[in-house]
Amino acid sequence: MHLVRVLPFAVRVPALGLALLLTVAGCGSSSARQVIGPKPVGRAAAAPAADGGAARPGQPAGDPATASTSGPAGAGTQPGGAPGPKPSPRPEVMHGPAGSQSRTGTDAVALTFDDGPDPVNTPKLLDLLKAHGVKATFCLVGHRVRDNQEIVKRIAAEGHTLCNHSWQHLEDLAKRPDKYLMRDLVATNEQIHKAVPGAKIQYFRAPYGNFTTRLNGFAARLGMIPLSWNVDDECWQTAKYGSGAKMTGHMAAMVRQETRKGSIILSHDNLKPQTPVAYQEILPWLTARFQLVPMPVT
Numbered sequence: 001m002h003l004v005r006v007l008p009f010a011v012r013v014p015a016l017g018l019a020l021l022l023t024v025a026g027c028g029s030s031s032a033r034q035v036i037g038p039k040p041v042g043r044a045a046a047a048p049a050a051d052g053g054a055a056r057p058g059q060p061a062g063d064p065a066t067a068s069t070s071g072p073a074g075a076g077t078q079p080g081g082a083p084g085p086k087p088s089p090r091p092e093v094m095h096g097p098a099g100s101q102s103r104t105g106t107d108a109v110a111l112t113f114d115d116g117p118d119p120v121n122t123p124k125l126l127d128l129l130k131a132h133g134v135k136a137t138f139c140l141v142g143h144r145v146r147d148n149q150e151i152v153k154r155i156a157a158e159g160h161t162l163c164n165h166s167w168q169h170l171e172d173l174a175k176r177p178d179k180y181l182m183r184d185l186v187a188t189n190e191q192i193h194k195a196v197p198g199a200k201i202q203y204f205r206a207p208y209g210n211f212t213t214r215l216n217g218f219a220a221r222l223g224m225i226p227l228s229w230n231v232d233d234e235c236w237q238t239a240k241y242g243s244g245a246k247m248t249g250h251m252a253a254m255v256r257q258e259t260r261k262g263s264i265i266l267s268h269d270n271l272k273p274q275t276p277v278a279y280q281e282i283l284p285w286l287t288a289r290f291q292l293v294p295m296p297v298t
Helices: 015-025 122-133 142-147 151-158 177-193 213-221 245-260 274-287
Strands: 110-116 137-140 163-166 264-268
Touching: 015 137, 015 163, 110 122, 122 151, 122 274, 137 142, 137 264, 142 177, 151 163, 151 177, 163 177, 264 274
Parallel strands: 110 137, 110 264, 137 163
Antiparallel strands: none
């Protein structure tokens, strides 16, 4: 894989923001040969996974080696370039991989939707959630935020929580050099803030759920709690169930079987037409039994 030595947009980083980025990322200890920032997926170059972008190992959402060099500038993690506040995770809910949060900590259940925004499926899902009076959490991929800012604005305007899901959903993100990791997470937050100035981004979900202590530490420096799950509706299992009635039935069965008080449910909206269809059945079942809430922000 070709390694990028200099970010093509580094010259546009404000001096104060750059100083912050260099300090947090530990630039002084990194080799000049290391990647120092994600080379974002271009609009035409973003390659979906074979099954439509499912968040499962072996199916990365993009490859910097074939990506364009266009991408967001700036080093701030909150509006104005200021670092985010350090999160205060509750130990009793941090039972996910590498100490990530896998339960809400209350009797309420949280729906989370990954990999979007999707220009087709996310609006359908938002319509459905609105009809049922439900707020959820959307874990957003940076380059898709860049390309679908109006949808992100709608997500925020309708009261849903915004979560950082990395710039281009790399399976091996946690193994990347320090500078790459910091640039990836910062760039994603910047794009969310371009769509929704002042948005609070207090959660980070690792691509494929590949949390590590090191990756979680980078998220914490930017004021984000690592957000995992304990219920998976398996909407990504298209090779086994397809994307029609067999799949939606399986998704509903998984949610009914696994959901308990305090559950965090994983689903996906990007390139998943089965999701808004399945949740026409799942939402009434859930709302009859649980309080559904977005992950809280302060």
